[in-house]
Amino acid sequence: MIRKKVCMLGAFAVGKTSLVERFVKSLFNTRYQTSLGVKIDKKSLAIDGRLLELILWDLAGEDEFVSLRLPYLRGTAGLLLVVDGTRPETLDTALTLHDKAVAEIGEIPFVLLINKADLAEGWHIDPRDIDRLVARGWTVLETSAKTGRGVEEAFRILGREMLA
Amino acid sequence: MTAGKSAAPRPGGGDNDLSALRRLLLRPEQRRIEELGERLENPQLHARDVSRVLPEALCLSAKDRDTLSDALTPTVETIIHASVRRDSRRFADALFPVIGPAIRKAIAETLRQMLQNLSEVLEHSFSRRGLAWRFEAWRSGRPFAEVVLLHxxxxxxxxxxxxxxxxxxxxxxxxxxxxxxxxxxxGSAMLTAIEDFVHDSFAIGGEQTLDSIQMGDLTVRVEQGPEAIIAGAIRGNAPQELHGVFHKALETIHQQQAEALRDFAGDPAAFETDEVQQTLQQCLQARYHEQTRRISPLLVTLLLLLLAGGGYWAYTGLREQQAFEAYLQGLDQAPGIVVTRAGTAGDGYRVQGLRDPLAADPLSLLDAKSPLDPQRLDLHFEPYQALIPSFVLTRLQRLLQPPETVNLVLDDGVLHLTGQAPARWINEARRLALALPGVDAIDTSALQASGHDELQALKTALGEQVVRFDIDTARSEADAPILQRLAHDLQRLQRLAREQRQTARVVLVGHSDATGTPARNLILSRLRAEWLHAQLLALGVDPALLTLRAAGSSKSVSTETNPAGQAQNRSVTLTIHLAPKEEADR
Incomplete structure (x- = not known):
């Protein structure tokens, strides 16, 4: 079994916590996130016959009042960047967070999740922005906390990249 | 030769010549001096020279230890201070593997002394306290180990x-x-997060680390190493020495797993070795202390009361059990009662068996002073007939209802009846008694039918009866009432004899007086007997009872020859024969 630390990053209220809620094993209360700035969950999955245990650090969302606690990124093996599809500014936040993370810990595998896919008609993100990211080799997935769409796949893709 | 050319004296210069000469003579030495000067003045060359001799010089100086140490101490101190100031982590990493053993060595002696005292104390008080704890474990029903642990x-x-x-x-x-x-x-991730949080939130800089988290009686002790952390969750008062234990374990793991720690990429399998397990196992320590808690007087009182109560309960239980056994023995000895099963049942006792209705009431056999409560006795007896002689006799008494004149004795199955009883009763008794179990035979040889005396009296009376006749007549002058009474007596004789299981025979003996010829007398006596016979038959006497005999004058009633005696002889007398019926039948 391989254990990897994975950090979830994203702007405030993009739905990080609810996105993974039903896919992970939670031991700690969500109020840890507001007090400590992080909530830790566990996600186990098998990739190519290997058991992978992701220790998921769900970091508090960044906004103008709360900034990312960089020490939490130490020893991270992968990132989940979460964006709210209905709020284009959250994509910018995600990009900034990614840059900060790279500056702190260097290049590591990551996946960008455009959340709230169930509200696709309300999306305000310019598809060309996404295309540009994909063209840069980024993995971009559409997810929905409501339907669970894309979440398991995101874990798999990230897991596979981390094991590569 | 270059030297030769340059040394050639120039004409006309004395000083020059001298110099030339000096040069000529002392050139090698001069060169040597110049060289030495250069070596002394050139720091590089001088350093090289010193470096050649320094180790040797140090070795030599070391023999005079104090001088060198004194000389070097300030420098070394300055170096260390500078190094720590510049990069404390590096210095800490360098010291990490050695600092533990050094500290441990220092405290080992102190601990040894302390443990020695502790074990003496333990040894001294173990037996007494151990017993007390054992008693507590017994009292509370908890395992002994748990009681010791709690205490x-x-x-x-x-x-x-x-x-x-x-x-x-x-x-x-x-x-x-x-x-x-x-x-x-x-949990481990959260612990790291907490440490990160504390660091970040309170702006703790440098190499300061989270040492412990405490909540109630639970302490999380954290021991930091360069690559790994050991965190221990400790219940109770975590002693400082645990730091040493954790530290040593961490050192060992850093030494043994240096490569695995450095190259760790998420696979903890490398740390699942026995080595690591054993090292970590050493951290799972526990220590127990002696507790000098006083036992509350209330508890002692309660305990004593319980003990007294228990003792009383056991005592009464024993007494009751003994009483029950005595009762059973009594039941067994009581005639007509057979106990087939006995024992405790629920809160009381249960007895099953057989009981003759004539036997005593089982409850009445319980001694009034017995501690056994009759309410707690459950008695079940099936009725049966016991063949105990006294019971058979009682049953005979009830069945036969003998008159007071009869005595019943049962001996080995034979019922002996003695005394007097009406013949009818005797006959009935013979029939009924044999039907009763326990009576094999009946003996009535000593039992007289109550009509016997009457019969004898009647026999005597009839035997004395004389029916007189006049001279030379075969007709009596006896009154009709006399004959009627005679007939009645004869009938009574026959009835009484039958009741006594006897057969009566009455011989009417005709007599005559001595006057006349014997032949005549014989005929006359016969005629007289026949006359009486006819009279009696006419009065209803059973012919089977009577027989006739003519005695003539040979068997005189009276031997007197006077007229009164002769008159006696002109008569018919009655001879009565009584014989037992069987005999008569034969």
Missing amino acids: SLEFRVEQVFLIHRESGVLLQHLSAGNVAFEDAGL
């Missing part, structure tokens, strides 16, 4: 986590006994 637990390391320092990923986890932790993987 003496000072601290216990319940869990130990080995955590990858950078990522917070759990490398190994051990727990003591049955202490469970839901998810050690998440």
